Amino acid sequence: xxxxxxxxxxxxxxxxxxxxxxxxxxxxxxxxxxxxxxxxxxxxxxxxxxxxxxxxxxxxxxxxxxxxxxxxxxxxxxxxxxxxxxxxxxxxxxxxxxxxxxxxxxxxxxxxxxxxxxxxxxxxxxxxxxxxxxxxxxxxxxxxxxxxxxxxxxxxxxxxxxxxxxxxxxxxxxxxxxxxxxxxxxxxxxxxxxxxxxxxxxxxxxxxxxxxxxxxxxxxxxxxxxxxxxxxxxxxxxxxxxxxxxxxxxxxxxxxxxxxxxxxxxxxxxxxxxxxxxxxxxxxxxxxxxxxxxxxxxxxxxxxxxxxxxxxxxxxxxxxxxxxxxxxxxxxxxxxxxxxxxxxxxxxxxxxxxxx
Amino acid sequence: xxxxxxxxxxxxxxxxxxxxxxxxxxxxxxxxxxxxxxxxxxxxxxxxxxxxxxxxxxxxxxxxxxxxxxxxxxxxxxxxxxxxxxxxxxxxxxxxxxxxxxxxxxxxxxxxxxxxxxxxxxxxxxxxxxxxxxxxxxxxxxxxxxxxxxxxxxxxxxxxxxxxxxxxxxxxxxxxxxxxxxxxxxxxxxxxxxxxxxxxxxxxxxxxxxxxxxxxxxxxxxxxxxxxxxxxxxxxxxxxxxxxxxxxxxxxxxxxxxxxxxxxxxxxxxxxxxxxxxxxxxxxxxxxxxxxxxxxxxxxxxxxxxxxxxxxxxxxxxxxxxxxxxxxxxxxxxxxxxxxxxxxxxxxxxxxxxxx
Numbered sequence: 001x002x003x004x005x006x007x008x009x010x011x012x013x014x015x016x017x018x019x020x021x022x023x024x025x026x027x028x029x030x031x032x033x034x035x036x037x038x039x040x041x042x043x044x045x046x047x048x049x050x051x052x053x054x055x056x057x058x059x060x061x062x063x064x065x066x067x068x069x070x071x072x073x074x075x076x077x078x079x080x081x082x083x084x085x086x087x088x089x090x091x092x093x094x095x096x097x098x099x100x101x102x103x104x105x106x107x108x109x110x111x112x113x114x115x116x117x118x119x120x121x122x123x124x125x126x127x128x129x130x131x132x133x134x135x136x137x138x139x140x141x142x143x144x145x146x147x148x149x150x151x152x153x154x155x156x157x158x159x160x161x162x163x164x165x166x167x168x169x170x171x172x173x174x175x176x177x178x179x180x181x182x183x184x185x186x187x188x189x190x191x192x193x194x195x196x197x198x199x200x201x202x203x204x205x206x207x208x209x210x211x212x213x214x215x216x217x218x219x220x221x222x223x224x225x226x227x228x229x230x231x232x233x234x235x236x237x238x239x240x241x242x243x244x245x246x247x248x249x250x251x252x253x254x255x256x257x258x259x260x261x262x263x264x265x266x267x268x269x270x271x272x273x274x275x276x277x278x279x280x281x282x283x284x285x286x287x288x289x290x291x292x293x294x295x296x297x298x299x300x301x302x303x304x305x306x307x308x309x310x311x312x313x314x315x316x317x318x319x320x321x322x323x324x325x326x327x328x329x330x331x332x333x334x335x336x337x338x339x340x341x342x343x344x345x346x347x348x349x350x351x352x353x354x355x356x
Numbered sequence: 357x358x359x360x361x362x363x364x365x366x367x368x369x370x371x372x373x374x375x376x377x378x379x380x381x382x383x384x385x386x387x388x389x390x391x392x393x394x395x396x397x398x399x400x401x402x403x404x405x406x407x408x409x410x411x412x413x414x415x416x417x418x419x420x421x422x423x424x425x426x427x428x429x430x431x432x433x434x435x436x437x438x439x440x441x442x443x444x445x446x447x448x449x450x451x452x453x454x455x456x457x458x459x460x461x462x463x464x465x466x467x468x469x470x471x472x473x474x475x476x477x478x479x480x481x482x483x484x485x486x487x488x489x490x491x492x493x494x495x496x497x498x499x500x501x502x503x504x505x506x507x508x509x510x511x512x513x514x515x516x517x518x519x520x521x522x523x524x525x526x527x528x529x530x531x532x533x534x535x536x537x538x539x540x541x542x543x544x545x546x547x548x549x550x551x552x553x554x555x556x557x558x559x560x561x562x563x564x565x566x567x568x569x570x571x572x573x574x575x576x577x578x579x580x581x582x583x584x585x586x587x588x589x590x591x592x593x594x595x596x597x598x599x600x601x602x603x604x605x606x607x608x609x610x611x612x613x614x615x616x617x618x619x620x621x622x623x624x625x626x627x628x629x630x631x632x633x634x635x636x637x638x639x640x641x642x643x644x645x646x647x648x649x650x651x652x653x654x655x656x657x658x659x660x661x662x663x664x665x666x667x668x669x670x671x672x673x674x675x676x677x678x679x680x681x682x683x684x685x686x687x688x689x690x691x692x693x694x695x696x697x698x699x700x701x702x703x704x705x706x707x708x709x710x711x712x
Contacts, residue, residue: 132602156604238594239695244688246488248512248681313680320679324669325604327683332600335691339595 030278032090032207038277039083043198046076050191054182070110070178077107080197082273086219090207095193102190109181112174115304120167122305124160126332127325131156155321159329162312162322216274223267227348230260235341236349243338244331258303261341265296291347295340302336309333386634388446388563394633395439399554402432406547410538426466426534433463436553438629442575446563451549458546465537468530471660476523478661480516482688483681487512511677515685518668518678572630579623583704586616591697592705599694600687614659617697621652647703651696658692665689 053069081103084096131153181187196202234240246255268289276283312318313326409425437459440452487509537543552558590596602611624645632639668674669682 127604129597129601130604132605153605238698239691241485241688241691241695244684244691245485247684247688248483248486249488249509313676318676320669320674320676323676323679324683324686327680327685328600328603328687329683330680331684331687331691332597332603335595335597335600335687339597342594 029211029213030280031212032203032210034280035083035087035090035207035212035277036201036203038280039080039197039201040199041280042076042079042083043194046073046080046194047191047198049073049076067114070114074107074110077103077110078269079273079276080194081107082270083277086270086274087212087215087277089215090204090210090212092202092204095202099190099193102186102193106181106187106190109174109178113171113178116167116171116174118301119305119308120163120171122301123163123167123309123329123333126305126329127156127160127163130325130328130332155319155323155325158319158322159309159312159325162315162318162326163308166312166315167308212278216271216278219267219271219274223264223271226260226264226267230264232345232348235338235345238342240338243341244334247331247334255303258299258337261296261299261344262303265293265300268293268296288347288350291350292344295344295347299337299340299344302333302340306330306333306337385567385569386636387568388559388566390636391439391443391446391563391568391633392557392559394636395436395553395557396555397636398432398435398439399550402429402436402550403547403554405429405432423470426470430463430466433459433466434625435629435632436550437463438626439633442626442630443568443571443633445571446560446566446568448558448560451558455546455549458542458549462537462543462546465534469527469534472523472527472530474657475661475664476519476527478657479519479523479665479685479689482661482685483512483516483519486681486684486688511675511679511681514675514678515665515668515681518671518674518682519664522668522671523664568634572627572634575623575626575630579620579627582616582620582623586620588701588704591694591701594698596694599697600690603687603690611659614655614693617652617655617700618659621649621656624649624652644703644706647706648700651700651703655693655696655700658689658696662686662689662693 049069049072053066053073056064056066056069081100084091084100084103088096231242234242242257243255246257272289272293275286309326309330313323313330318326405425405428409422409429412420412422412425437456440447440456440459444452587598590598598613599611602613628645628649631642665682665686669679669686674682
C-alpha cells in the first residue's frame with residue numbers, strides 16, 4: 001500500500017476547488033458528510049502535491065515547481081490536521097488522535113527550509129533598508145567586501161554575511177531533514193493514512209446527521225476569547241514601545257510576550273478552516289480575517305527574524321561593528337513586531353462579519 | 357559698568373509677568389513700544405537670573421537653585437535673541453546684529469551641561485526599559501557589576517557604564533566651559549549689552565508707531581512654509597520605518613533627514629516669541645503649538661541620544677555584547693524620533709487657532 005498515495009482518487013471530491021455544495025442537515029445546516037467531503041478533498045490535494053513534489057526533485061523551498069508542491073502539501077496537511085482538531089467528536093477518536101501529531105511532524109519538517117530562506121531574505125532586506133542601499137549590495141551569498149566603506153556599513157555587511165552563513169546552514173540542514181523525512185517509513189505511514197482519508201473518512205457514529213456548526217462556533221469562541229485576552233488597547237496606540245521591552249533582558253529570546261499572539265494566529269487559522277468546512281466550495285472571503293491573519297504572519301516572521309539577529313550576535317569573536325549592526329537589526333525587527341500588532345488591532349476592530 | 361547688570365532696574369517693566377498692556381498703534385495694533393517693553397522685561401529677567409545663578413554657586417544643570425537660574429537665563433537669552441531676529445527692521449541694525457551671535461554663544465555654552473545630563477538620563481532610562489529592569493540597576497555612576505547575569509544584560513550594563521563615562525565627561529567639560537565663559541570679558545560685554553537693553557531699547561527710527569504684526573506674520577509664514585515642506589503624510593502613518601532608514605549607513609550621524617524638523621523647531625519657537633511680543637502680559641496658551649513644540653523637543657532629544665549611542669559604539673575595543681546593546685539602543689531612539697514626528701503630525705493637524 002506504500003504507493004497507493006501516489007494515485008489519488010479522481011472525481012468531484014478530488015478537485016482543487018471543490019464545488020459540490022455541503023450536504024445539509026435537518027435545519028439546512030452542514031453535517032458530518034460535509035466534513036468528510038472536505039477531508040477527502042484535502043487528502044486528494046495532499047497526494048497530488050506529494051506526487052508533484054517527488055516528480056520535481058524534492059526541494060522544499062524556492063519559487064519553482066518543487067517549492068510550490070511543498071507549500072501545497074503543507075497547506076493540505078494543515079487543513080486536515082486543523083479539521084481533525086475542530087471536529088474531533090465527529091471522527092473516530094483513536095485514528096484521529098494518532099494522525100494529528102504525525103501531520104504536525106510532517107508539516108514542521110517540510111516548513112523548515114522555506115522558513116529559513118524567508119527569514120534570511122527578510123533580514124537582508126532590512127539590512128539593506130537600514131544601510132540606505134536600496135540597490136542591494138547584500139544578497140544571500142554576497143561577500144562583505146562588496147559593500148561601501150565606513151565603519152557602520154562594514155558592520156552591516158559583516159552582519160549580513162554572518163546571517164547568510166548561519167541561516168543558509170540551517171536551511172541546508174532543514175532541506176536534508178525534509179528529504180530524509182520524505183524517504184522514511186514514518187512518512188510512508190502518514191501518506192498511507194492520508195490515502196485512506198482520500199477514499200473513506202473514518203467518521204464516528206455521532207457524526208451521522210450531526211450539525212457541524214456548534215463545533216465551528218466553539219472554534220470561533222476560542223479565537224474570540226484569545227483575542228480578548230490580547231493587550232489590544234496598548235497595541236492600538238502607535239509607538240507604544242512594548243515590543244522592545246525586555247529586548248536586552250538575559251532571558252528574552254524568544255520573548256514570552258509574543259506567545260499569546262502566536263496562539264491567536266493558530267486559532268485564527270483553525271477558525272478559517274472551520275469556515276471552509278462549513279462553506280465548502282463557496283467559501284466567502286472575509287477581508288477582515290484575511291488582514292488580521294496577514295498581520296499575525298508578519299508578527300511571527302518579524303519575531304523569529306529578531307530572534308535570529310539576537311542569536312547571531314551571540315556568535316563568539318564577532319567584531320563590535322557586526323554586533324552593533326545586529327543590535328540595530330534586532331530592534332528594527334522588534335518594531336516590526338509592534339507594527340504588526342498595531343496592524344492586527346486595526347484589522348480586528350473593523351466591524352466583524354458574522355460567520356456561520 | 358561691569359557690575360551694572362547685577363542691579364536690574366525695578367518698576368513695572370521689570371516684573372517676571374509683565375502686565376502692562378501693549379501700546380496700540382493707529383489701528384489698535386501693537387507697535388515698537390510693545391517690542392521695547394518685551395525686550396526690557398526679558399533683559400531684566402536675564403539679569404535677575406544671572407544674579408541668582410552667581411549667588412547659588414554657578415552649576416548649569418541639576419534641579420537646584422543654580423540649575424533653575426541657568427535655565428531661566430537661557431530662556432531670556434533665547435527670547436531676546438529671537439525677538440531681535442523677528443523684529444530686526446525695527447531695531448538699530450549694528451547693535452542688534454552684533455548682539456545676536458553673542459547671545460547664541462552664551463545660551464549654547466550654558467545649554468551644554470544640562471543637555472549632556474538630560475541625554476544620559478534618557479539613554480539610561482531607555483536601557484533600563486529595554487532590560488526590563490524598571491527598578492533601575494543603571495544610574496549615572498553605577499557599576500556594571502550590579503546588573504544581573506546573562507550575556508545581553510551584561511551588554512546593557514556595560515553600554516550604560518560606557519555612556520555614563522562618556523556623557524559625564526562631556527558634561528564636566530561643558531560645566532567648566534560654562535564657568536569659564538561666565539568669568540570671561542566676552543560674557544561681561546554681553547551682560548553689559550543686556551543691562552543697556554533693560555533700561556533703554558535701541559529702536560530704529562522706523563519703529564516709531566510701526567505695526568509689529570506684519571513682521572510677526574512673516575515669522576509665522578516662515579514656520580508654515582517649513583512645516584509644509586516636511587514629509588507629514590509619511591509621518592502620519594504609524595510605523596513607517598523612515599527614521600531608521602540609513603541607520604547603518606556610514607555617513608548617518610547626524611542624520612540629514614532630521615535637519616528640516618530641527619529647523620521647524622526653531623521657527624516654531626520664533627513664532628511663539630513673536631506671539632508673546634504681540635500679546636505682552638496676556639499671551640493666550642495655544643495647546644496645539646505647545647503640543648507641536650513638545651513633540652519637536654522630543655524629536656531633537658531622541659535624535660541626539662541616538663547619535664550618542666552610535667558614537668559610543670565607535671569606541672575602540674568594546675565588547676561585542678556592549679556594541680549590540682548600543683545598536684539596540686540606537687534603533688530604539690531612532691524609533692523615538694519617528695514617534696515624535698508622528699506626535700507632531702497629530703498635534704499640527706488639529707485645527708489651527710488663528711494668531712494675530
